[in-house]
Amino acid sequence: MLKTLGSICKINRNQKKLLQKYVTSIKKYQNNVNLIGRSTFSNIWVRHIIDSMQIFYYLPKENKNKLLIDVGTGAGFPGIVLAIMGRKDILLCEKSYKKAIFLKEVTKECFIDIKIYNCKIEEILKKNVAVIVSRAYASVKKLILSVYHLISSETTLVIHKGKKYMDEIEEAKKIFIFSVKKFKSITSNEGVILKIENIKKK
Numbered sequence: 069m070l071k072t073l074g075s076i077c078k079i080n081r082n083q084k085k086l087l088q089k090y091v092t093s094i095k096k097y098q099n100n101v102n103l104i105g106r107s108t109f110s111n112i113w114v115r116h117i118i119d120s121m122q123i124f125y126y127l128p129k130e131n132k133n134k135l136l137i138d139v140g141t142g143a144g145f146p147g148i149v150l151a152i153m154g155r156k157d158i159l160l161c162e163k164s165y166k167k168a169i170f171l172k173e174v175t176k177e178c179f180i181d182i183k184i185y186n187c188k189i190e191e192i193l194k195k196n197v198a199v200i201v202s203r204a205y206a207s208v209k210k211l212i213l214s215v216y217h218l219i220s221s222e223t224t225l226v227i228h229k230g231k232k233y234m235d236e237i238e239e240a241k242k243i244f245i246f247s248v249k250k251f252k253s254i255t256s257n258e259g260v261i262l263k264i265e266n267i268k269k270k
Contacts, residue, residue, distance in 0.1 A: 079121075079153060086152045086178050087117060093174045094143055101166045103143035119228065119255040120146030120203065121153065126251060126263055127199055128224050130157050134198035137161055139189045139215060140205035144171055146228075147201070151180045157199075159183040161192060189214050203228045209240040212267060224265050231258035245270055 079087075091112055094103050108115040123146055127136070134157060138147030141160040148171070151158050160182060162168045168186035175182050185192055197218040202211055202225070211227065212219075229236065237248060246267040253259030 083152055083154075086180075087149070089178055090144070090148060090152065090174060091117065093170075093177055097170050097173075101170050103167065103170060114255050116143070116145050117149060119253070119259075120149035122254050123201065123226050123228070123261055124150060124153050124155075126226050126261055127155070127201075130155060131198055132157070134196050135159050135194060136199040136201065137189075137192070137194075137197055137215075137218065139200060139202040139211065141171070142167055142204070144174065145203050147182070148174065148178070148180065150201070151175075151182050152178065156181070159185060159192075159194075161185050161187065161189050163188050190217070192218065194218055195220070197223055199223070200225045201227065207239065208233075208236040208262070208264070209243060212240055212244055212246075212264075216267075216269070219267050221266070223267065224263060225267070227262050227264070228253070229260050229262050230256070233260050233262060237262075243270060244268065 094112065097103060104112065104116060136155060136157045137159045139161050141147045141162050144160065147158050147160045160171055162171060165186055168184060171184050175184070200215050200218065200223065205211055206214065244267055247265050249263040251261040253261060
């Protein structure tokens with residue numbers, strides 16, 4: 069699988085090694101922390117690593133004075149993968165203490181300088197959030213409600229969604245006004261990546 073990564077995303081040899089180290093760490097800690105679903109374990113590279121990598125090119129350009137927040141990052145998807153790919157503006161938010169401990173350990177092992185907050189997203193109070201990513205946190209409506217206190221006119225959401233994404237968009241539009249772009253997932257026939265901007269309450 070490592071040989072195919074370069075054709076999907078532009079990563080160098082060192083980044084490939086770090087991704088391999090990251091996967092090894094997940095396998096090592098899995099029994100104690102239950103980081104990923106058991107059904108996805110045998111296909112971790114496609115279901116988690118490549119799935120996280122694919123959003124890299126949909127993200128707004130990095131701004132040293134702004135943050136990218138990964139909401140409910142769990143085992144570090146997509147935040148740690150994006151950091152390995154070169155993003156330096158990432159803050160991981162994870163309410164599970166055990167998963168937060170894992171995140172701290174794996175970022176040390178992979179030499180990643182990244183902020184980790186062990187709390188609910190509602191407890192983070194920042195005014196400089198440029199990007200919010202989320203892979204398996206909540207519906208579009210619930211996600212926006214959870215992060216609305218972080219959103220400014222310049223904030224972009226880039227989120228993974230499944231086949232019911234249109235229902236989620238319609239539900240969210242009952243409360244919020246926003247623009248949305250859809251990109252087909254490369255890891256799931258039914259999956260999409262949504263890029264949501266210009267978010268306001270009605």
